[in-house]
Amino acid sequence: MKVLIVAATEFEIKPLIQTQKNVEILITGIGITATIYHLTKKLLTNHYDLIIQAGIAGMFPGKFNPGAVLVVKEDSFADVGIEEKGAFQTLFEYGFLDKNEFPFSDGKLPNPSGVLEKIPLSAATAITVNMVSDNIARNEKSREKYHSDIESMEGAAFHYVCLQQKIDFLQIRSISNVVGERDKSRWTIDSAIRNLNNELIKIIGDI
Numbered sequence: 001m002k003v004l005i006v007a008a009t010e011f012e013i014k015p016l017i018q019t020q021k022n023v024e025i026l027i028t029g030i031g032i033t034a035t036i037y038h039l040t041k042k043l044l045t046n047h048y049d050l051i052i053q054a055g056i057a058g059m060f061p062g063k064f065n066p067g068a069v070l071v072v073k074e075d076s077f078a079d080v081g082i083e084e085k086g087a088f089q090t091l092f093e094y095g096f097l098d099k100n101e102f103p104f105s106d107g108k109l110p111n112p113s114g115v116l117e118k119i120p121l122s123a124a125t126a127i128t129v130n131m132v133s134d135n136i137a138r139n140e141k142s143r144e145k146y147h148s149d150i151e152s153m154e155g156a157a158f159h160y161v162c163l164q165q166k167i168d169f170l171q172i173r174s175i176s177n178v179v180g181e182r183d184k185s186r187w188t189i190d191s192a193i194r195n196l197n198n199e200l201i202k203i204i205g206d207i
């Protein structure tokens with residue numbers, strides 16, 4: 001089985017890079033734009049049976065704990081839309097896009113592949129943002145709207161490209177911080193990356 005591992009930064013998958021020399025890796029850079037460009041470019045000339053995106057993420061407190069490693073069952077572009085007189089509407093709500101136009105289902109980007117069920121990790125609902133914010137009210141609105149457990153800056157872009165290209169995929173995220181926490185001394189990046197890579201190496205070994 002031909003597998004590609006995708007990450008926004010080399011830092012997030014350093015333990016994997018250092019120990020698994022035969023794994024093919026793509027570092028996209030942080031954010032939606034860089035992810036879509038670099039992943040699509042890679043897929044123009046290469047075929048993979050499975051693509052795994054791995055990275056850290058912020059959590060909305062409640063369901064999971066810092067350091068938890070999760071598999072994402074559904075992701076959404078949470079801040080792509082129109083803000084008018086203080087009220088935000090997605091492209092679907094504004095009427096620019098049909099919420100069931102492929103690859104969207106009800107405005108979201110689920111992982112439909114059977115691979116997800118074979119992964120022994122808790123499944124999470126995610127949102128993806130262009131702009132990380134410490135605005136508590138804004139973050140709470142996003143969490144309520146999408147029932148999201150975690151937030152990243154690339155996940156939905158990854159789902160979008162893989163669904164469009166009809167390639168099986170997995171998004172694996174470990175929790176490094178609470179969404180909106182900008183004091184990096186309160187992030188648990190080291191343990192999040194350690195746990196993420198341990199699980200990633202197990203998954204690759206089991207495939």
Ligand SMILES: O=C(O)c1cccc(C(=O)CC[C@H]2O[C@@H](n3cnc4c(=O)[nH]cnc43)[C@H](O)[C@@H]2O)c1
Nearest residue numbers: 008030056057058132151152153154178179180184
């Ligand atoms: O400052 C550092 O030392 C540092 C080291 C490694 C990574 C970072 C990042 O800022 C990584 C950004 C990366 O992580 C995802 N992420 C993590 N937490 C959140 C969040 O609360 N909201 C959205 N994204 C988050 C994101 O996908 C970025 O790619 C810093």
